[in-house]
Amino acid sequence: MQLTKQTLTQRIDRVYDVLIVGGGAAGLSAGIYSQRYLLSTLIIDKGKARSFWMQELHNYLGLPPETPGREVLKQGKDHYLSLEGDYLNAYVEDVIDEGQVFAVKVRIGRQNPTYKTFRTRYLIAASGIIDHLPQLADLKNVFDYAGYNLHVCLICDGYEMRDQRVGVFGSSEDSLQVAFALGWFTPYITLFTHSAFEVGQKLRDRFAEAGYILNEQPIRQFLGENHQMSGVELENGAVVELDAGLVSMGSKYHADYLKGIDLTYNGGNLVTDAMNRTSHPRIFAVGDLKVGMNQVVIAAADGANAATQIWRDIRRAEGSRRSATAATAA
Amino acid sequence: MQLTKQTLTQRIDRVYDVLIVGGGAAGLSAGIYSQRYLLSTLIIDKGKARSFWMQELHNYLGLPPETPGREVLKQGKDHYLSLEGDYLNAYVEDVIDEGQVFAVKVRIGRQNPTYKTFRTRYLIAASGIIDHLPQLADLKNVFDYAGYNLHVCLICDGYEMRDQRVGVFGSSEDSLQVAFALGWFTPYITLFTHSAFEVGQKLRDRFAEAGYILNEQPIRQFLGENHQMSGVELENGAVVELDAGLVSMGSKYHADYLKGIDLTYNGGNLVTDAMNRTSHPRIFAVGDLKVGMNQVVIAAADGANAATQIWRDIRRAEGSRRSATAATAA
Structure with a gap:
């Protein structure tokens, strides 16, 4: 659900399976896949992904070539919320690796902001870039x-x-x-x-x-x-x-929140394997932030890869079933 | 344009930049990117890609979760044809590496078939699999x-x-x-x-x-x-x-036409690099036929990668401009 200052208190003690920083094409696709794997997922979005500014997405299979980027984002967010994923408009300030989980420090609101800490087993960096x-x-x-x-x-x-x-x-x-x-x-x-x-x-x-x-x-x-x-x-x-x-004129890389974690970069881009895992086993990078082409369809595929690999990791570690009933009760 | 027995004679002497075997999600995405790079492109499709059979595509970013696979294929084909790509309904029987180009032998029509040979500089294998x-x-x-x-x-x-x-x-x-x-x-x-x-x-x-x-x-x-x-x-x-x-029950791999060319496989899947190039420098593999997850969004991203790398290859080799005017005249 869309979390607000009022509703997020019921989520603050929860350890998410997957926390996704960024609600652009890569983050939304990861969230859709993650929820469909019955993994508890939180997307934290600061607003206005790079594709939000695209007036016409000319090369995305399945959509007419005059589709605005923001329509893909709206459709993707609706899709994700329909799968009961959590979504919060906020800014991720810091991530601390506590061993089994990450503590993710978040600023909510621009004026009179509040500060909260979420915990998650896996982190997907989908925060992208913005062009100078x-x-x-x-x-x-x-x-x-x-x-x-x-x-x-x-x-x-x-x-x-x-x-x-x-x-x-x-x-x-x-x-x-x-x-x-x-x-x-x-x-x-x-x-x-x-x-x-x-x-x-x-x-x-x-x-x-x-x-x-x-x-x-x-x-x-x-x-x-x-x-x-x-x-x-x-x-x-x-x-x-x-x-x-x-x-x-180059780009700003939205990755300041990862500064406390030792990760492998190529320039500003995170280096990942074919399933989008970074050099940290529980951090994945998808979309423009990682090495590769900056294309919406590639970002969407990245999200599918990252969520699938996380599902495989968790499934193998837990070695047990998680039916929908069980997931809802958890 | 959609080629028919009547219209394809005007294409038979042409050397395409890119010939794509298969008009599923991977092939159509590759075709859209390729035409947008002003590369002359021919898609040869035998009909009924694996996604054609999907009644609901639940996990494709940007489309409602009840979208049938065949709608993505129809939208993709319309998109590709609007970019003036060539499309032929036919069956690829054999590919022969002639050094600078490939000769692609094609059977057109089921009853009283005719046989034609097309030539292309690059080949994209997008012919996929079908489930037993x-x-x-x-x-x-x-x-x-x-x-x-x-x-x-x-x-x-x-x-x-x-x-x-x-x-x-x-x-x-x-x-x-x-x-x-x-x-x-x-x-x-x-x-x-x-x-x-x-x-x-x-x-x-x-x-x-x-x-x-x-x-x-x-x-x-x-x-x-x-x-x-x-x-x-x-x-x-x-x-x-x-x-x-x-x-x-496993899958049939549609790759018989590649039997005369020495390529690296993992099981039935073609091995590629991150830009979808196989072990042959002018053959790319995209979608379910290559190693990786069999997902529509990943197939679409594969197509973007392959077409982009081919464009880079051709651009670097030619070292000269190809404006729309020049491409049309060529």
Whole structure:
């Protein structure tokens, strides 16, 4: 059930089988599988998964290509709640490994927050990432277009940008390299540094050879209307017309709560085995937080793998049946 | 487009970037991704993927839990065709590695078939498996219930069988071991051998200890109506009432067309890397045919991985742009 400040007191002494940090595609899929294995499950979600911002999910099997990401999340949450999984809107601050269980410290509410500790046998890190966006004076202006035709994922939206005039917004030399893969879809590419970093001669030459334009001016704002970005206005007043944008500024990894636990990372991503187990036997990682492609359908599959492996672990350890009757009584 | 005997002659000289054997969840997802990477793609489908038989897909993120498998396949095929992928109803008989490309020999039509050869740079094996079903005198009777409450997948449908009286239909001692995992969901288990094989004393003791009933009589038919199996009638006339069945008789692997190519298998399953590449650099395997769990959402993710890796391979090899204009002209 959806837990509130009022109802969560009845859950506070419970040791969950599975606690999932993050209610995006990966966490919801894990929760659906976990509840269907009769494992007691709590999803803790801080709100607004990365897919929440996607206006159209073009490549998810089984859904029309104009389905918004938030519809998948809503359907998944309804599905999970229909299986009687617990769901709490809160922020996970810390996880402490107590040996048999984890203590998960949670902040609930923004104003006058309360603090609670939940306990769980297994933890699934499904808290994902969020893309850094261009820092302009008027940030609202950026949010007007992000997820519409200001894209953050080449794999997701390269097809939509084919033969379009695309602006690439980077945060470093390295981040601009995405232009060469974008070049598969369109030759009309302008690279923006927003005067935030230098570009060396070698990369300049490669851009020139590919026919890409390098623009090193500071940007004042994005132009457009009805969430369709039509170009950028520079600080010097000049306007660059564009059909679409691709932001390539790296990501924030939502994994601060794991800082007290020794886990294996590759960059910001958690390393897992094929069943999504991290280097800690009772911690699994799913979705964008783990090594691999950042795709909704892959996140959903990760959740299936992690929940299944946890079920196998618990079933083998308990060696006994847990019928629905027994689970409800527990 | 949907190819027919009439239209396929215009495709016969084309070398596809990607040819996908199988139009189930894995193949359709691979096709959607592949077309979105502007790779020319042909799906060859013999019809009736394993998920076609699923009356309710209970665990696929984003779809209501009563969605039939065939609806996912229909949505996926429409999606793929809307991206201008080619699709042919036919049977792949053989694949020959010609070095740079594969020659794929296809039989089209059941009566008065015609034979054609297609060529492709990359091959995705998405042809899956199909479950062996109990061989009764009246096989139609089996098909009446399969996919309804005569299940073939414990992970998919264990939840639906919780606390139910379940008959397990095996084909060997080993195949009956699934009962111990089923025991997580229900204690009311009857094991049927259909007089087809012997059960040793050690396993008999374990069944007795778990409280499972072993029935070694030959079965005459399933009982029930409106696709809801309500029990089995034995050859001796006795009736065993059941709420559900679980068939555990192994699977046929649809991979005969790969017999001429040296690939690494684990049992009947193709071994792949994390991006679904087999031991042959230009052959990928996705869905139930590869090592891993047999789940629709995992098949869909496999398709995303395979198509993405093929795109990376081709992009790096060609080192040049392929805008939509160029791809259409090619």
